[in-house]
Amino acid sequence: MVLENTPPAFADWIGPALVFFLQAAVMLGLVALVVGYLVSAFRYGPLGGGDVTYRMLRTAIRDLLSQSPRRILALAWLAIQESLRRRVLVGFGVFLLILLFAGWFLDTRSNDPATLYLSFVLTATTYLVLLMALFLSAFSLPADIKNHTIYTIVTKPVRPSEIVLGRILGFSAIGTVLLAVMGLFSYFFVVRVLNHTHEVDVASLAPSGGESSGQSTGRTDPAQNHRHQVTLDADGHGATDVVQGHWHTVDERVENGKTTYVVGPPQDLLNARVPAYADRLLFKTRFGAADTRGISVGNEWKYRSFIEGATLASAIWTFDDITPERYPDGLPLEMTIRVFRSHKGDIEKGILGSIVLKNPRTGLSSKINTFTARDFETDQLQIPRSLTDPAGKPIDLFDDLAPDGQLEIVLQCLDDSQYFGVALPDIYLRARDASFTMNFIKSYLGIWVQMLLVTSFGVMFSTFLSGAVAMMATLAALVLGFFTQFVYGVAVGTVEGGGPIESMVRILQQQNVTTQLEPGLTRDVVQILDNVFMFFMQAMTSLLPDFRRFSDVEYVAHGFDIPWDVIGVQVVSGLGYVAAMSLIGYFFLRTREVAR
């Protein structure tokens, strides 16, 4: 799996994040206070303004400290009832329809259907739930204010903060239930769609590996747009090869003198691998000098860097915590290595590589372990505890190579003028396998946090904007949130083509993004305007949540366990946004006549 940014450990993240949150809260609070005072001062004079501001603050503190959970729950229940009245279940119906007809929209010949189907259900659920949260939260309060039904609430002894929190809680509750049901359906949909078996094509079975071995090979019939090669041993037991990320067991059975072959369900199709990544990755150049990166072979994407074959170039991963307690059966190494050929070589053969295990302190290393690299596939290598050094002397993996838990894994390409491309997550130890079901539930937690964010943004905007405008504002926040990295790139100038005004000029003049604008007044004006826009864009991207950071689709789709650290970061930062939105929503609602 590609991990361009390694997720931080929760314990390391929470301290600095809290400090940043408090700093941002204080800064924004002060700005809000000053602006509030200035507005009040303009309306009531300097002293009157100060008085109004003080009273507002005092009331706010009182409101926030004396909230009644019972009243909040009652308001939440009202929000739930209102959602049901507004036929929120239609969203669920649409979801079921999408699942029913998913096969229409998906590439049924994909070479990785598990990734595709999991991505599809999780993405479809995300979009539907977020849209539903958007419509529910943005229109509710404005509609109540417009129809005057809000008076039935505000005439009761409720606080504005309770109205805001009650709405967020109510809409979130209905969203949570809907999400849970969608998750259940999605789970069974994916499992059912991907589950399949094959028939062995008996005519294709032929002896292999010599007559005496009793081994035979053949193939299965096609199912779900693929077929497997079958290898059976002399006892009639065997397995298929790995196609589309899975394999099957095959057993020969003789009943009433008739031989049949039973192909089992797909194996390793739905995984939740728990990887132990290396602490760091360093490179050695073709002359053996240390470097932080390998060489570039001209790829636009700089994620992986390359080492040259048949030279001293190597990639060295340093792992910590290599202990017999963690890995009693040896090291289950998995690697994804990119191959780059600078000449055709022997097409029939893959590129050879070697793996050596090394003690970083003493330099003692294991005997070279050679392998043939398989591009874009994950190779598995089980390294046993008992190894030998290059001279053939027996050594112990844990006692001799990693006595203090630190171990280096050195990768080299052995073919002349051919290259291996790697990044840090490309070699890891498969520590264990977690439950796929649990992983699936965790991914729904990420969607749940996103739903919570949209709901709180929608309610916050609806406290001071009309329904349609609140929806547009929430939608803008959502779109910005999904394209945060791009918008940030535009704001800081790393995306070619300039700012928004320059881009518009380029579109009108049909200029490409790399040519320089003609020097002159137009360019100066455009750049000045863009600088203003870009300042605000940068500020917005810093304040708004990056929705893609709340998505765990990649983990589940590629069969990796979502670390609890990631979930923790997502939930806590999501709740931080909810708290901030509730507070802002409260203040805005206080400015409305109905809530005074």
Add this chain to the structure above:
Amino acid sequence: MNQRSRFIRKIIYACAIAALLLPLSWLSQPATTESQGGVLAQMREENQLSQAALGEIDPASETIKLATLGLRGVAANVLWEKANDYRKREDWTSLSATLEQIAKLQPNFISVWIYQGWNLSYNISVEFDDYHDRYYWVIKGIDFLKEGTKYNTREPRLMSEIGMTIAQKIGKADEHVQFRRLFREDDDFNGSLPRSQRDNWLVGRQWLVDAEKMVDQEGVPIRGKSPLLFHSHAPMCLINYCEALEEEGTFGEVARNAWRRAADSWEQFSNRDLPTQYNMFVRLADKERFDETAKQARAELEKLTPAGLVDQIKLEKIAALDKPQREAYNAAPEERTDEQRQLVAMIEDSLQVMPLEIADRIQGDKHAEALRAAEDAANAEFIARAIDNERDIVNYTYWQRRCQIEPQDDTLEARKKIYDADQAFLDADLGKARQLYDEGMVKWRSVLDANPVMRTDPSLVDELSSSIDHYRAILHQLDEPFPPTFILRDVLEAQLSFTGRPLPPSLRAPAEENNPAEAKPAETKPVESAAPAEPAAPTAEPSTES
């Protein structure tokens, strides 16, 4: 506003709506089994633009189009951006899924199918190291294009693209040996087609022939593709099929028949009416006929031309040049400066005396006759030139000659001997290999003498040079010198002129021998004149070569 005026206003609105409905109905009434429908429906039918006429109506595609709520352009843009990003990040599964979505969003945008089909078969396949994976993606691209033909049943360009990908990508890639083998074994792609017919060149050709039929029989226009190239692909597939057969060791009657079939197909192609940039149709086979017409007309004009008239016109033209041009023209060619050479090159065409110029100057009763002859000559020369241009584009003459020469006994035998010799060499059977090389080269000598033009064929020169290298290696192993009167010396000289690779020491002239680096290709003799008058045995004379 009272009740009555409100009522009147409503009546006026109702009448206006009814009045607007009439032209609307006239414009957009849908067609039924009994009526042709409104103007728009008729125009759609006439131009084959209705969805049902374009191809299969796919509910998924229609749903996606509707679900974008009129923002199809925006959605397509976002998807293209995503596809580019996935390609950059090497996420092939997501890329493939995104391409499906793009195609469903714009199912009748032919360029999308062609561009992305090419992307899958040519650009993504090569990202993989294992040729099995590469083949998978090549087929995925072809399947993608085939999917496109369901939505666009009347698109010869798409069918031609499928044919070309099956033929060219599988048959000409670096991995063509492996690809062709996998293609023959591919039951999923070929279905019930017998293995003997699963040759990528023949399967690809069938798609190209179907595309041509659509153009010829149904009158569907070829949009965005040159008709000359479009119609040349199918016969070229047969020629490539023959080459592939021989490369894989099939000779004899099978190869002969295949070459004859290719020759027939090439002839049919040369007799097809093809449009040109001059707004006229030509046939590639007609060039010789127009050359002959022009020659006869020129001869007729010459008979009518008074003696000295042509020279007189030319002198007048030279006199009309300005001073620097005239000085440049009058200077001896070897004494001209660079600037003068350029000037002469520029004015040379204008100094040619054209038939019509001659005819204009012939007065009296011969004038009309001369004018007619001049016009005939000019027209025939113009058409011959136009055909020549078209011929150059498809390398017509070369392939025509190949189709004539290849089915001949000598050529087939020469090829077979050299193929068997190469196999024996690879099997390390040096004695047998040497004997077969000797026999094969003698055969090639007679083929090249009978068809001198083949001596300058780069692909043949390359192919034979590789076998000659094997032959040299065998002699080296047998401790025998390379013969100074080598029977295919002209092939090595042609290789020298193409690649700059020096001749073996025993074939070099003494001056070259002393300084081989100075033996430049331009200094070699013309290949034709380098051919020995009589074929010599490959090992006729011993030399110092080892």
